[in-house]
Amino acid sequence: MNLILDIGNSTVKVATFNANKMVKKEVVEHSQLIHHLNTINFKKGIVSNVGNVELENKVLSACSSIIQMSSSLKLPIQSSYSSMETIGNDRLANAVGAFVEKQNSNSLVIDAGTCLTFDFIDSTNCYKGGAISPGLRMRFKALNTFTEKLPLLHTSSEKSQLVGNNTNSSIVSGVVNGMVGEIVNTIASYRSKYTALTIFMTGGDTEFLQSIVGIEKNGIFALENLTLKGLNNILETNVS
The missing domain is CATH 3.30.420.40 (ATPase, nucleotide binding domain)
Known part of the structure; x- marks a missing residue:
């Protein structure tokens, strides 16, 4: 399962894909993201940031299987x-x-x-x-x-x-x-x-x-x- 994180100014779009097919999409508050990641089973992921560099760094530190866009x-x-x-x-x-x-x-x-x-x-x-x-x-x-x-x-x-x-x-x-x-x-x-x-x-x-x-x-x-x-x-x- 692939994890896609798109960090915006106030919220994060969290999506999972099975190969090229989207399985689920959620919108999560910045403050809840790291906790929310612990509830998702995924093999690899990518994080894109246009709104919060600090949060992006926390994600990359917390999950070694996530790459930075x-x-x-x-x-x-x-x-x-x-x-x-x-x-x-x-x-x-x-x-x-x-x-x-x-x-x-x-x-x-x-x-x-x-x-x-x-x-x-x-x-x-x-x-x-x-x-x-x-x-x-x-x-x-x-x-x-x-x-x-x-x-x-x-x-x-x-x-x-x-x-x-x-x-x-x-x-x-x-x-x-x-x-x-x-x-x-x-x-x-x-x-x-x-x-x-x-x-x-x-x-x-x-x-x-x-x-x-x-x-x-x-x-x-x-x-x-x-x-x-x-x-x-x-x-x-x-x-x-």
Whole structure:
């Protein structure tokens, strides 16, 4: 059994795989992770961290059979990215996850999480790079942080509309419609350059965005476990 740990800012996604098939997924608080590991029977594991280096070090110290996710690990895909040492683990895992889902395909992965990221893998299974911009919550927070009077809102504060008729609805319109426009325009740009493009969308805000973006209309596959699948494949590639 494979153990996959994806450490976020406040919680950890804990998944077990039997070869390439996910068996179970849980979300655990940081404070409960080490205790929770003692209840799982696994042969090998991998930990990816984007939110808590101290917790990651505790995991690695507690379990010698768990390896640390990094760009220095052997990957099942090639890469022409010029700064692999700085690439985020989630972006790399997403690229491998897309490879797992569909090989030898021009694939675009959209991750709507803390940041909005776009990552492209070409039909030769080579990771080329992509783009990074602020995610929904970061956009809302930026408007509140860098102005004196604009309130801090969330995606559920107001229903998104084109013409905001008060300050709150205007903020939601700008943030949500702006992000949707960025996604739709980026998809169109990639499709104009690459034929037979396969598009995957993942990340915490996918559920909120999918109806607005038009998942089905734009031919997007929403896969909430894409990152975990990528991490599992990287583990399989590195540990027999």
